[in-house]
Amino acid sequence: MATTAKSKQKKTEISEAAHDAEDFLLEQLPIPQALRNHLMFSIGKSNSWATPRDWYQTTAYTVRDHLMGRWVKTRDAYRDANTKRVYYLSLEFLIGRMLSNAALNLGIAPELSEGLQEIGQKLEGLSELESDAALGNGGLGRLAACFVDSMATMDIPATGYGIRYDYGMFKQTIENGQQVENPDNWLRYQNIWEVQRPEHTCEVKFYGRVVHVHTEHGIEPHWVDTEAVVAMPYDVPIPGYGTQTVNNLRLWSAKATNEFDLAHFNEGNYEKSVEGRHSAETISQVLYPNDSSASGKELRLKQQYFFVTASIQDILHRFTNYNADWDSLPEKVAIQLNDTHPAIAVAEMMYQLVDHYHLQWERAWKLVTGVFAYTNHTLMPEALETWSVDLFSTLLPRHLEIIYEINHRFLQMVNQHFPGDTDLLSRVSIIDETHGRRVRMAHLAVVGSHTVNGVAALHSELLKTTLFADFNKIYPGKLTNVTNGITPRRWLNQANPLLTELLTKHIGSGFQKELSLIANIEPMAENKAFRAAFREVKAANKQRLADKILQKTGVILNASALFDVQIKRIHEYKRQLLNVLHVITLYNRIRSGKAQGQAPRVVIFAGKAAPGYWLAKQIIRLINDVASIVNNDPAVGDQLKVVFYPNYEVSAAEILFPGADLSEQISTAGTEASGTGNMKMALNGALTIGTLDGANVEIKEEVGDDNIFIFGLTTPEVAQAKADGYNPWDYYHGNAELKQVIDMIGNGFFSVEEPGRYQAIVDTLLHKGDQYLLLADYAAYVATQEKVAALYLDQEAWSRKAILNVARMAKFSSDRTIGEYAKNIWKVSAFSG
Numbered sequence: 001m002a003t004t005a006k007s008k009q010k011k012t013e014i015s016e017a018a019h020d021a022e023d024f025l026l027e028q029l030p031i032p033q034a035l036r037n038h039l040m041f042s043i044g045k046s047n048s049w050a051t052p053r054d055w056y057q058t059t060a061y062t063v064r065d066h067l068m069g070r071w072v073k074t075r076d077a078y079r080d081a082n083t084k085r086v087y088y089l090s091l092e093f094l095i096g097r098m099l100s101n102a103a104l105n106l107g108i109a110p111e112l113s114e115g116l117q118e119i120g121q122k123l124e125g126l127s128e129l130e131s132d133a134a135l136g137n138g139g140l141g142r143l144a145a146c147f148v149d150s151m152a153t154m155d156i157p158a159t160g161y162g163i164r165y166d167y168g169m170f171k172q173t174i175e176n177g178q179q180v181e182n183p184d185n186w187l188r189y190q191n192i193w194e195v196q197r198p199e200h201t202c203e204v205k206f207y208g209r210v211v212h213v214h215t216e217h218g219i220e221p222h223w224v225d226t227e228a229v230v231a232m233p234y235d236v237p238i239p240g241y242g243t244q245t246v247n248n249l250r251l252w253s254a255k256a257t258n259e260f261d262l263a264h265f266n267e268g269n270y271e272k273s274v275e276g277r278h279s280a281e282t283i284s285q286v287l288y289p290n291d292s293s294a295s296g297k298e299l300r301l302k303q304q305y306f307f308v309t310a311s312i313q314d315i316l317h318r319f320t321n322y323n324a325d326w327d328s329l330p331e332k333v334a335i336q337l338n339d340t341h342p343a344i345a346v347a348e349m350m351y352q353l354v355d356h357y358h359l360q361w362e363r364a365w366k367l368v369t370g371v372f373a374y375t376n377h378t379l380m381p382e383a384l385e386t387w388s389v390d391l392f393s394t395l396l397p398r399h400l401e402i403i404y405e406i407n408h409r410f411l412q413m414v415n416q417h418f419p420g421d422t423d424l425l426s427r428v429s430i431i432d433e434t435h436g437r438r439v440r441m442a443h444l445a446v447v448g449s450h451t452v453n454g455v456a457a458l459h460s461e462l463l464k465t466t467l468f469a470d471f472n473k474i475y476p477g478k479l480t481n482v483t484n485g486i487t488p489r490r491w492l493n494q495a496n497p498l499l500t501e502l503l504t505k506h507i508g509s510g511f512q513k514e515l516s517l518i519a520n521i522e523p524m525a526e527n528k529a530f531r532a533a534f535r536e537v538k539a540a541n542k543q544r545l546a547d548k549i550l551q552k553t554g555v556i557l558n559a560s561a562l563f564d565v566q567i568k569r570i571h572e573y574k575r576q577l578l579n580v581l582h583v584i585t586l587y588n589r590i591r592s593g594k595a596q597g598q599a600p601r602v603v604i605f606a607g608k609a610a611p612g613y614w615l616a617k618q619i620i621r622l623i624n625d626v627a628s629i630v631n632n633d634p635a636v637g638d639q640l641k642v643v644f645y646p647n648y649e650v651s652a653a654e655i656l657f658p659g660a661d662l663s664e665q666i667s668t669a670g671t672e673a674s675g676t677g678n679m680k681m682a683l684n685g686a687l688t689i690g691t692l693d694g695a696n697v698e699i700k701e702e703v704g705d706d707n708i709f710i711f712g713l714t715t716p717e718v719a720q721a722k723a724d725g726y727n728p729w730d731y732y733h734g735n736a737e738l739k740q741v742i743d744m745i746g747n748g749f750f751s752v753e754e755p756g757r758y759q760a761i762v763d764t765l766l767h768k769g770d771q772y773l774l775l776a777d778y779a780a781y782v783a784t785q786e787k788v789a790a791l792y793l794d795q796e797a798w799s800r801k802a803i804l805n806v807a808r809m810a811k812f813s814s815d816r817t818i819g820e821y822a823k824n825i826w827k828v829s830a831f832s833g
């Protein structure tokens with residue numbers, strides 16, 4: 001590496017020369033003129049022929065011009081300073097649309113709106129023509145998207161690494177009340193926000209075998225007879241808000257090593273000649289639509305290794321280009337593993353350092369554990385990834401050997417500290433010998449990382465006492481907490497311009513970059529005129545949502561009703577079904593005249609079910625069947641409406657959150673690691689009805705007990721109930737209203753043409769033990785909903801609490817979250833030129 005210093009000097013000279021040119025390029029044309037230029041020179045049209053999509057693309061090109069110079073400058077500045085970088089490895093980035101967000105973060109949104117208006121176009125309408133970048137399932141992928149926004153905003157030198165799926169999260173339609181999954185062909189039109197970087201392609205190997213070869217370095221393992229695929233990077237600019245920083249998100253796409261097999265082509269066998277190409281390119285074709293469950297499929301492991309090896313190669317190339325001493329790796333590189341999906345990176349970096357760069361094992365291991373940190377997102381057993389040793393040895397034989405060696409040394413260390421505790425050894429081993437032989441990815445991640453964090457205070461405590469209790473004993477201090485957050489740019493400013501405007505009028509706009517300033521609005525909760533203005537904003541956002549719902553479902557809503565909203569992936573642990581039990585209870589009370597004087601209520605659901613998760617799909621169907629009975633019952637009228645909003649995605653969320661009065665966060669205590677939907681709702685002025693689960697606990701601490709509706713069993717009470725032999729039948733027989741509701745579901749009240757349709761749902765609640773304790777929490781939930789309904793009748797009191805919720809959300813900015821990662825885990829600070 002003696003030549004590196006020289007090449008570094010040369011690169012610095014080039015980049016200094018380039019800087020002058022870049023400064024020139026940073027000067028921009030006036031927006032109306034830039035728009036006209038792009039319509040002509042990028043789209044090739046004149047005004048009279050331009051379609052709305054042409055105008056969208058024209059606008060996107062214009063905004064992109066403002067990104068490019070800053071992007072180049074940011075990259076050059078990081079490189080010239082040879083600063084420590086953060087690499088955020090995530091199989092998912094649920095970004096959503098980029099146009100409005102980029103304009104907002106660049107600070108050109110007002111100019112852009114005006115410029116478009118001048119030529120007869122509207123920004124809002126054009127934005128809607130952009131497909132969501134839906135490269136994620138739900139909370140975990142959205143977290144990664146909020147994090148890249150915050151890292152750029154806070155000038156943290158960071159790169160996201162992920163996969164450029166050809167097809168993102170499926171599009172959900174509802175047909176006959178049932179979920180239908182449609183492919184998300186988001187790249188059908190040109191994606192203006194990405195730049196292909198063919199000069200940074202990497203080779204990715206699979207299969208083959210390991211041979212031991214005599215070389216100048218001694219006997220070395222060589223991974224041979226492999227099948228190769230090429231990883232092609234596409235870079236996406238991530239602009240910070242209120243800063244010149246534009247970071248990079250590098251997404252890998254799989255390409256065949258050869259365009260096609262020339263031998264087969266020349267034989268005239270065209271089909272065969274493209275076959276290999278298809279199978280290679282399958283790797284990045286589609287996002288797995290499972291949320292909180294491991295799939296165990298070979299293609300999934302291939303996806304994980306594919307993006308991990310490409311990213312690690314890329315990171316190490318960058319490091320060796322500018323650094324001569326391997327031991328400085330942890331001073332230059334911090335890698336965060338978003339869940340265990342990229343955990344194979346621990347073995348991959350050992351493979352690169354030991355096999356490729358010929359470092360001694362001990363030295364390499366010290367570097368690896370100085371670089372990696374791992375975020376755990378769940379305690380639920382079905383989400384914990386394990387891979388069969390057989391699959392591993394077929395697909396990645398050398399990496400399996402490396403994992404065995406890591407495990408051997410780790411278990412030796414454990415045995416020294418806890419001699420003779422063979423149960424402990426088998427519990428913490430990276431190889432699970434009890435369920436066939438399987439590789440436990442969470443254990444690999446914990447052993448290979450210097451820090452492991454949970455995503456909310458409760459979750460991190462539970463990690464220490466349950467899932468990782470043994471590791472907490474072996475590695476005291478390794479486990480920590482970093483409570484999740486959300487970016488206020490997208491989830492307040494962009495999603496809720498009216499509330500942003502109202503807040504800005506009273507406290508200035510500083511809260512968008514520094515959310516702690518939002519506390520300044522708190523005194524206004526006591527101001528009657530402000531409360532009225534706040535209600536007007538909420539009313540407008542509810543009307544905007546009602547209009548969208550009418551357009552999508554045909555259901556007409558009264559926007560003065562209480563909008564009761566549960567939007568998140570459909571999962572038994574999230575207990576949409578408990579919400580349905582409450583809806584049917586309300587329905588029965590209305591029909592029997594026992595709901596007099598209650599505020600009218602609209603219950604809104606949205607969320608996708610994993611295509612293979614049959615029961616979750618049944619829950620969607622039940623919601624729609626209940627909606628169709630309730631909404632068409634003349635005895636009910638406006639008192640109750642039920643809506644299933646189809647195709648929950650980021651752009652839908654931006655309409656749904658601001659329109660909510662009541663935020664449903666009702667998971668069984670101990671199951672939701674954090675939640676972030678809970679934060680988005682409260683920031684947009686909804687009150688929460690929730691259990692003491694995930695970040696709800698901290699939301700309650702922040703907003704105060706009087707400004708949140710908490711109900712249900714706590715985590716220790718859930719554990720106790722289960723230990724005491726919880727029996728759902730006791731609750732069924734002990735509560736006449738509950739019994740009536742379950743009987744109606746079971747006897748086909750909502751599915752007259754097929755009375756047995758929901759037998760499976762009744763079975764999970766009664767005959768299969770009600771794993772998530774819906775029946776145990778039912779009475780408390782219904783009673784708490786009565787308090788909600790009563791409070792809603794007092795609009796002044798309700799608004800006061802809603803304003804306090806908004807004012808007390810500072811903690812839940814992802815800027816705060818990223819600040820904690822940077823200081824405590826990555827040891828990086830804001831980059832200053």
Ligand SMILES: *Cc1c(COP(=O)(O)O)cnc(C)c1O
Binds near residue numbers: 138142568650653675
């Ligand atoms: C915030 C968000 C989620 C996560 O919601 P939870 O309620 O925390 O499960 C999922 N999907 C989308 C589109 C989101 O914006």
